[in-house]
Each structure stands twice: as C-alpha cells, then as structure tokens.
Amino acid sequence: MNDLCEQYDLDFKIIEEHLAKRSVRKILVEAPDGLKPLYRCLSRILDQDKYLIYYSSSPLYGSCFIDEQDALEKGFDLIIHIGHTKYPYSSKNVVDTIYIPAFYKWVPDNALIKNLLDRLKEFKKIGLVASIQHVRSLKIVGDMLENHGFVTYIGKPLHNDLYDGQVIGCDYSAALSIEKNVDAYIVLAGGLFHPLGLALSVSKQVIALDPYSNRIWDASREARRVLAKRLYWITMLRNSGFREVGIVVGATPGQYREHLVKSVAEISFKQGVRVRYIYSKVLDRDRLVAVDNALNLDLYVVTSCPRLAIDDLGDFYKPVLTPGEYFMVFNKSIAKYVYPW
Numbered sequence: 001m002n003d004l005c006e007q008y009d010l011d012f013k014i015i016e017e018h019l020a021k022r023s024v025r026k027i028l029v030e031a032p033d034g035l036k037p038l039y040r041c042l043s044r045i046l047d048q049d050k051y052l053i054y055y056s057s058s059p060l061y062g063s064c065f066i067d068e069q070d071a072l073e074k075g076f077d078l079i080i081h082i083g084h085t086k087y088p089y090s091s092k093n094v095v096d097t098i099y100i101p102a103f104y105k106w107v108p109d110n111a112l113i114k115n116l117l118d119r120l121k122e123f124k125k126i127g128l129v130a131s132i133q134h135v136r137s138l139k140i141v142g143d144m145l146e147n148h149g150f151v152t153y154i155g156k157p158l159h160n161d162l163y164d165g166q167v168i169g170c171d172y173s174a175a176l177s178i179e180k181n182v183d184a185y186i187v188l189a190g191g192l193f194h195p196l197g198l199a200l201s202v203s204k205q206v207i208a209l210d211p212y213s214n215r216i217w218d219a220s221r222e223a224r225r226v227l228a229k230r231l232y233w234i235t236m237l238r239n240s241g242f243r244e245v246g247i248v249v250g251a252t253p254g255q256y257r258e259h260l261v262k263s264v265a266e267i268s269f270k271q272g273v274r275v276r277y278i279y280s281k282v283l284d285r286d287r288l289v290a291v292d293n294a295l296n297l298d299l300y301v302v303t304s305c306p307r308l309a310i311d312d313l314g315d316f317y318k319p320v321l322t323p324g325e326y327f328m329v330f331n332k333s334i335a336k337y338v339y340p341w
C-alpha cells in the first residue's frame with residue numbers, strides 16, 4: 001500500500017455533513033508533519049472551485065497548537081484538523097473546527113504475536129493504551145491476548161474528548177484509571193513519545209509496540225534512564241538553591257495554562273525566588289539560548305508543553321523542568337515522580 005490514503009481510515013463524512021449544514025467559504029486544513037501527505041486524500045473530496053482552501057505548512061505537534069484566534073482574524077470559516085482529537089485542556093472554540101483522527105490500518109502478524117507473547121510471560125493482567133492513530137487496534141490486540149489466556153483492560157480517560165484507551169503526551173488518565181488492575185501495559189504507538197510519557201506516569205512495566213515498524217521494546221528501561229537525569233536536576237536544585245526562575249508561558253490557547261503559571265509563580269514567591277515570564281509559541285534550543293543569553297536565569301519551568309522539558313530540552317545546559325518536577329523541588333515529601341504537573 002503506497003498510497004497513504006489507503007493506509008489510514010479517515011472519517012470524511014463528518015466534513016461532508018458539516019459543509020452541507022453551514023455556509024463555508026474559506027477553509028484552513030492542518031496536520032502534523034508526518035500526516036501532511038494526507039492532505040491529498042482530503043483534496044479528493046473537497047471541491048476546489050467551491051471553497052478557498054489553505055493547506056498549512058506549519059509544524060503541528062498536537063491539537064493544543066490550534067490557533068483559532070489567528071484563524072478568526074484571517075477570516076477562516078472552518079479549520080479541518082487532521083490527526084488528533086480535540087485537546088482536552090483547550091478553552092471553547094472561536095472558529096468551527098472539525099477533528100479528523102487518522103486511524104492506521106494494522107493487523108499484527110504471527111511472528112509479532114509470538115514475540116509479544118514471549119515478552120508477556122511473567123504477566124497475566126494487561127492494560128492496553130494507544131496513541132490516537134492506533135486506538136482502533138486495541139481491540140484486535142486485546143482479543144488476541146484474551147485468546148491466549150490474558151485478562152486485558154482498556155482504561156477510560158478523564159476527558160470525553162479522548163477515546164477509551166487513548167493517551168496523549170500530557171494525559172495518561174486512561175492508563176492511570178486501570179493501574180490498580182494490571183501487571184503491565186502495552187502501548188501501541190509509533191516512536192518514543194507516548195511510551196516514554198506513559199512509563200514516566202505509571203509504576204507498572206510498560207512494553208511498547210510500534211505498529212509502523214512492528215518493533216516491541218521496553219519503555220520502562222528508557223524511562224529509568226530519563227528519570228535518573230530528571231531526579232539529578234531536582235536534587236541539584238534542592239541542594240544548591242537558586243534565585244531566579246523563568247516561567248515559560250504558552251502562547252497558543254491550548255498551551256496557555258494560566259492556573260498552572262500562577263501556581264508555579266506563587267510557590268516561587270513563597271520561597272523567595274524571583275520570577276520572569278517568557279511568552280512562547282514555539283520553544284526550542286535556539287530560542288531558549290537567546291532568552292538565556294538575555295536574562296541569564298538559574299532555571300526554566302515550562303508550563304506550555306511538558307514534553308519540551310523532557311524530550312527537546314532534557315540536555316540543555318541549565319535545568320529545564322516540568323511544573324511537576326518544579327513542585328518536587330520544594331516538596332521533599334513527594335515520594336513518586338510527578339508527571340506532568
């Protein structure tokens with residue numbers, strides 16, 4: 001299957017029904033980079049003469065990144081967002097937005113099943129979670145495991161915007177809801193991102209299964225390596241103290257977390273730590289270096305996306321913490337690692 005449109009299930013009926021009901025002229029279509037090739041599937045069903053369609057070239061790491069205010073100002077009537085469900089922590093929509101998840105079509109082969117069963121020998125009760133692309137494969141894996149004598153659980157997320165069993169980089173509530181019942185988790189996801197976040201969030205073994213590569217790997221081992229680095233920063237800050245913190249505030253509506261910013265600021269004030277606010281739509285190493293050159297603060301706390309501190313800036317030359325880690329610095333009684341906030 002070379003045509004990406006054939007590799008994913010996309011529910012275009014939602015778009016057709018929406019367009020039939022509303023008066024729409026100008027449409028913004030957006031997707032994360034890995035799924036931008038799916039634009040071509042959409043262009044097959046959208047009438048290019050009837051609508052003025054803009055395809056976004058911007059990076060898009062999650063539905064937290066949707067900038068509806070900007071779309072409103074530019075006169076878009078509709079945003080079609082491919083690849084994610086609605087961000088559960090977003091405020092209300094100011095522009096009509098349709099979310100079209102892209103479900104990867106996948107069935108595990110016999111060799112993969114054998115490999116997975118070998119990995120699960122010491123476990124009996126298995127929690128199943130997935131990133132949105134693989135949520136529909138959870139039942140396939142669950143049925144297969146049940147046929148081999150396992151008991152499986154698919155957890156309910158806290159937010160109705162997410163599917164049963166779905167995890168996102170900053171919300172693992174579907175996994176946490178079944179943590180007491182299970183011996184281990186299987187997470188269906190491509191790459192490191194979701195398995196690592198899950199392994200940082202739960203205390204049970206996490207086995208990652210990547211449906212794109214059919215690779216099975218130990219996410220808990222990777223999390224232990226990352227955790228050692230995170231705990232090093234926390235201990236170092238507890239011991240050496242610090243005077244000035246930069247609080248990174250997200251500029252997109254989904255990443256603008258006013259309550260969290262206030263909590264981080266308040267605990268800083270109480271401890272006599274001075275606060276500077278850094279307003280940021282996209283934060284990467286170069287941008288943080290530019291800010292650090294200007295302000296020369298002791299550390300940074302990222303309230304926009306918690307994964308920036310861990311994945312992208314985990315090796316920055318100064319501590320860059322998630323809010324949960326920052327609270328741990330001041331509260332020595334917290335026994336378990338706090339992720340994300």
Ligand code: SF4
Pocket residue numbers: 061062063064065087168169170171255304305306307
């Ligand atoms: S992990 Fe980061 S990019 Fe992903 S949904 Fe959460 S805030 Fe957005």
